[in-house]
Every structure is written in structure tokens, then in C-alpha cells.
Amino acid sequence: MSDSSRDLDTAAANAPDREAARPADHPSDRPPVLIVDDDPSMRAGLRQWMRLAGFEPVEAVDAEQALTLLTPDFAGCLVTDVLLPGASGVDLLRKVKAIDAELPVVLLTGHGDVSMAVEAMHHGAADFIEKPFDPDVVAAVVRRSVAHRHLVLENRALTRRLDDLQGLEARLIGECAEMRRLREQISHFARTDASVMIVGETGTGKEVVARALSDLSVRAKGPFVAVNCAALPETMVEAELFGHEAGAFTGAERLRVGRMEQADGGVLFLDEISAMPLLLQPKLLRVLQEREVDRLGGARPVPIDVRVLSAVNVDPQTSVAAGRLRQDLLYRLNAVEIRIPPLRERAGDARLLFDSFANRFAVDYGCEHPQLTADDAAFLATHDWPGNVRELRNAAERFVLNAAMGARSLCSLVIGDAGGDPAPRGRLKDMMEAHERRVIADALARHAGSIAPVLVELDLPRRTLNEKMARLGLSRGEIAEADAERSK
Structure with a gap:
């Protein structure tokens, strides 16, 4: 038996508590580690230590057998001796990289061959460890390699999903129930010519939604004119929207067609509509009702055919209550109201x-x-x-x-570097469970502990939600009581 084999056996024998501490682990939950070595005692020691470290060992005696066990979606890493019968560990490394250049390979050798180590690293080895080695060092290298492999496969899966996206899914990316509902609403209401008010916080993509409504409508070939009402100087809003004739006021040297006329036959998007001056809102309301524009200094109204989409970053009734938006204009603008969920x-x-x-x-x-x-x-x-x-x-x-x-x-x-790190530290599994617990707890609190609306919001089957609540130690009664207490 080699020195490394004895070290592995001794380390495994001295760590029974680690195995006992993982009773909930199931082999299918453990990342695989392919061990390649023709020494049965070495394989046995590595096998036992990999299990203690939380991995599921898979074994091969030579490069040929190892290659039959590897695929581009292999979820773990490969640990191989350099000296193997037939093809060497370095030869195996080259062939593995031909299967998947990002599949991590850790090489073990008892010869301390520096030139071989350099060659192995040149061909993309994740690490090179000399025998005799500390089993904890091997476990740490494997853990780091498997974590990197997990991120590589996750990124590939995301890329494939992004490549498969088409149409609305490519514009409004998201797999949560709220985003699926949003895409359904856009597809449905785009076919109508109704005025739509889009409600969403700053940065949620209100103009993206507006352009999607335009592009999927019968007005897709017409102009799309976007006006940010908050960005226009108050003295220029009327002239920008409705236009003016030459000589209408000092500086008006030539006729100017307003934004509403520019959108004729297409779509006018009024972003931040609640920022429009109150004195101008009745005139906008009249234009929408009569479908004609009075240019400043004009002798007669100009007929227009536009579909109006608008957007606000707070609940529109809040703007009405604050006196920033007229109620009658709101009635005209929000025949349909679409809400975009915050991230x-x-x-x-x-x-x-x-x-x-x-x-x-x-x-x-x-x-x-x-x-x-x-x-x-x-x-x-x-x-x-x-x-x-x-x-x-x-x-x-x-x-x-x-x-x-x-x-x-x-x-x-x-x-920023000095801002602290709000993300919890530790095992990724623990961090993700903490996030999952917070998401479910927040949903339960919003619905006062009522399960039915939570199932709809999170798009979960009842059994799955019950299992998650039990695993995360969540009680809908306690959450409802805590929320009631906070609101007193």
C-alpha cells in the first residue's frame, strides 16, 4: 500500500463524525467525482474520502474506461493518477479537454516531475498534486473545481435558454409567473387599439413594454414617438406636443409639427405622464377625445389618428390624490392598465x-x-x-x-468596496435557502398568510409550497401575526 493510500485510510478512519453529520445527503444530490487509478487501495482511499467530503465517487482503472464515463454535461470533476496502464493521465487530460474544454481535471503523481506538471497545466489541468498528499488538500481542490464546474454548466444552461427565446420572451426576459402574465397581457392588448397605461418603478422597462405593444399591433409599420414629459421644460411642453405655426410666438420662425402629429398613423408614448403641467392636461384630454390637434397660432385643427400609451412610476391614483394628474385624463389614458413587477x-x-x-x-x-x-x-x-x-x-x-x-x-x-456586502456568506446552498425563505415569507406576509394567492404569485403547486415551508421552518400563522404586529 502506498503512503498516500495509508494517509487516506487514516484520515477517513479519523473522520467518522463527518459521515454521520450528512444523513440527509442522497447520492443523487452529491456532485460526481471520477477517480482514475489502477491501484485498488488508492481508489478505495479516495473513494472513502470523497464521500466524507460530500461527493459521489465514480471509478475507472484506466483512461479508456474513464472516457466511457464522461460526457459534456458531466457535473463534477476528474481526479486521475498520471501513471496509468496504456494512455497516461496527461494523455487522458488531452482527450477530456477534447470532450469539454472546461471539464476540470486534477492530476496526481508520485514522481514530482516538474516538466510533466508544466505540460499538464499547459493543457488545462485544474491542479497538479504530488504524492504523498494531504487528503484535505485534495478535497479542497476538488471542492473548488466542482464549484467552478457548477457555474460553467449553469451558465451554459442559461445561454441555451436565452438562445431559444424568441419574440416577446427575448424582449421581456423572465420565467417567473409575473413575467409570463405580463407577456400574455401584451400579446392580448396589442391586438386592440385601446389606450394603455403602464405602471412600473423606474428602471423596470416601461418603454420596452410600450414598444412591444406597438410592434405587435396593426400600427407596427407606423411611427413610434416617445415623449418624456418630465424631461421637457414646462414652457416648451405645449409647443413640443401640439406644434406651432410660423410666427405663433417670438422665435417661432417656421412651422413646427408637434409630437402628436408626428405619431399620426402610429403610437404616441407619453412617459411620466403625471409630470405634465396640470394646466396643459385639459388640452391633452380634448385632443384625445376629439382626435385633432390645435397648433399654437393655427387657424384650424389638424385631424390625427394615434394610439396613446402612457407610463407612470407610481400608482396613478396616488398622483391623482396628490394633485399631479387629473382624474378625467386618467380615465381616458388607462382603458387598460399593465403593471410591471420590480426586479x-x-x-x-x-x-x-x-x-x-x-x-x-x-x-x-x-x-x-x-x-x-x-x-x-x-x-x-x-x-x-x-x-x-x-x-x-x-x-x-x-x-x-x-x-x-x-x-x-x-x-x-x-x-462599492466600502459599502459592505449585503449578500450572506457561507455555502451557496445556505445562501440560496435564505433567499428562498425570504421570498416565500414576504409573499405570505403580503397575503396575510393566505395560501391560495401565494400559490398563484409564486407559481407553485400546493404540495411543493408545503414542503418548502416545512423545510425552511415557515408558519403562515406566525408570519400573519408578525405582519399584523408590525402594522399596528
């Missing part, structure tokens, strides 16, 4: 969106798409993203651009 309520969508933006920026800037670390993935899932999709897009662009300058965490790019 913090779109569980799981942040990673899909981030990957889409990162892929796009990597192509635009001619650089590689950098890999997310486990901490980056946890930050994506747990950050509240107050700037919504716009903030996430900016984060993806900065992440891609900064990757070539050295590793910086996504957290530091978003909130």
Missing part, C-alpha cells in the same frame, strides 16, 4: 437577465464573458436591485468591462 419580486430572473446582458456586452466590446463566482451568484439573487433592470444592466456592463483588469466582485462593482 426584487421576480425570484430567479436576475441571473437570467444578467447573463443576457453580459453576453451582449461581451460581444459588443469584443471580450470574453467572465464567469460569476459563487459569491457573485449569491449577490445577484439576494440584492434588492432598487434601480431594477436598468441597474442590473449597468452592473453587467461594468462586470464585463472590469474583468480584464483583475477580479472584482459583483458586489463591489454595484455598491
Whole structure:
């Protein structure tokens, strides 16, 4: 028996509590590790230690057998001796990289051959460990390699899903129930000519929704004219919207066609409509009712045919109550009301969106798409993203651009190096469970502990929700009571 085999046997014998501490683990939940060695005692020692470390060992005696067990979607890593019968471990490494260049391979050798180590690293070995070795070191290398492999496969799955997206799914990316509902609403209401008010926080993509409504309608070939009411100087709003004749006022040297006339035959999108001056709102209401525009200084009205879409970043009734939006204008604008969920309520969508933006920026800037670390993935899932999709897009662009300058965490790019890290630290599984618990608890609190609306909001079967609540220690009664107490 080799020194390393004895070390592995001794280490395994001295660590019975680790095995006992993992009774809930099932082999199917453990990442696989392919062990390749023709020494039965070495394989037995590695097998036992990999199980203690939380992995599911798979064994092969030579390179030929190992290659039959590997596929491009192999979810773990390969640990192989360099000296094998037939093809060597370095030969196996080359063939593995031909199957999948990002499949991690850890090489073991008892000869300390520096030139062989250099060659192995040149061919993409994840690490090179000399015998006799510390089993804890091997376990740490495997753990790091498997974590990287998990991120690689997850990124590939996201990329495939993004490549499969078409039409609305490509424009409004998201798999949560709210986003599926949003796409259904757009598909349905685009076929009508009704006025639509889009309600959503800043950065959620209100203009994206407006353009989708336009592009899927019978007015798709007509103009799409967007007006940000909050960005226009108050003294210029009327002239911008309705236009003016030459000589209508000082400086009006020639006729100007207003935005509403420019949208004739198409769609007019009035963003931040509640920022429009109150004195001008009755005139806009009249234009919408009469379907004709009075230019400043004009002798007769000009007929127009437009579909009006509008947007606000707060509940429109709040703007009415605050005296910023006329109730009668609201009635005219929101024949249909579409609400866009904020990113913090779109569980799981942040990673899909981030990957889409990162892929796009990597192509635009001619650089590689950098890999997310486990901490980056946890930050994506747990950050509240107050700037919504716009903030996430900016984060993806900065992440891609900064990757070539050295590793910086996504957290530091978003909130700064001195801002602290709001993402919980520790095992990725624990961090994701904490996020899942918060999402379910928040949904239960919003619905006062009532299960039925939570099932709809989270798009979960009752049995799945019950199992998750039991696993996460959630009680709908306690949550409802806590929410009632906070609201006193």
C-alpha cells in the first residue's frame, strides 16, 4: 500500500463524525467525482474520502474506461493518477479537454516531475498534486473545481435558454409567473387599439413594454414617438406636443409639427405622464377625445389618428390624490392598465437577465464573458436591485468591462468596496435557502398568510409550497401575526 493510500485510510478512519453529520445527503444530490487509478487501495482511499467530503465517487482503472464515463454535461470533476496502464493521465487530460474544454481535471503523481506538471497545466489541468498528499488538500481542490464546474454548466444552461427565446420572451426576459402574465397581457392588448397605461418603478422597462405593444399591433409599420414629459421644460411642453405655426410666438420662425402629429398613423408614448403641467392636461384630454390637434397660432385643427400609451412610476391614483394628474385624463389614458413587477419580486430572473446582458456586452466590446463566482451568484439573487433592470444592466456592463483588469466582485462593482456586502456568506446552498425563505415569507406576509394567492404569485403547486415551508421552518400563522404586529 502506498503512503498516500495509508494517509487516506487514516484520515477517513479519523473522520467518522463527518459521515454521520450528512444523513440527509442522497447520492443523487452529491456532485460526481471520477477517480482514475489502477491501484485498488488508492481508489478505495479516495473513494472513502470523497464521500466524507460530500461527493459521489465514480471509478475507472484506466483512461479508456474513464472516457466511457464522461460526457459534456458531466457535473463534477476528474481526479486521475498520471501513471496509468496504456494512455497516461496527461494523455487522458488531452482527450477530456477534447470532450469539454472546461471539464476540470486534477492530476496526481508520485514522481514530482516538474516538466510533466508544466505540460499538464499547459493543457488545462485544474491542479497538479504530488504524492504523498494531504487528503484535505485534495478535497479542497476538488471542492473548488466542482464549484467552478457548477457555474460553467449553469451558465451554459442559461445561454441555451436565452438562445431559444424568441419574440416577446427575448424582449421581456423572465420565467417567473409575473413575467409570463405580463407577456400574455401584451400579446392580448396589442391586438386592440385601446389606450394603455403602464405602471412600473423606474428602471423596470416601461418603454420596452410600450414598444412591444406597438410592434405587435396593426400600427407596427407606423411611427413610434416617445415623449418624456418630465424631461421637457414646462414652457416648451405645449409647443413640443401640439406644434406651432410660423410666427405663433417670438422665435417661432417656421412651422413646427408637434409630437402628436408626428405619431399620426402610429403610437404616441407619453412617459411620466403625471409630470405634465396640470394646466396643459385639459388640452391633452380634448385632443384625445376629439382626435385633432390645435397648433399654437393655427387657424384650424389638424385631424390625427394615434394610439396613446402612457407610463407612470407610481400608482396613478396616488398622483391623482396628490394633485399631479387629473382624474378625467386618467380615465381616458388607462382603458387598460399593465403593471410591471420590480426586479426584487421576480425570484430567479436576475441571473437570467444578467447573463443576457453580459453576453451582449461581451460581444459588443469584443471580450470574453467572465464567469460569476459563487459569491457573485449569491449577490445577484439576494440584492434588492432598487434601480431594477436598468441597474442590473449597468452592473453587467461594468462586470464585463472590469474583468480584464483583475477580479472584482459583483458586489463591489454595484455598491462599492466600502459599502459592505449585503449578500450572506457561507455555502451557496445556505445562501440560496435564505433567499428562498425570504421570498416565500414576504409573499405570505403580503397575503396575510393566505395560501391560495401565494400559490398563484409564486407559481407553485400546493404540495411543493408545503414542503418548502416545512423545510425552511415557515408558519403562515406566525408570519400573519408578525405582519399584523408590525402594522399596528
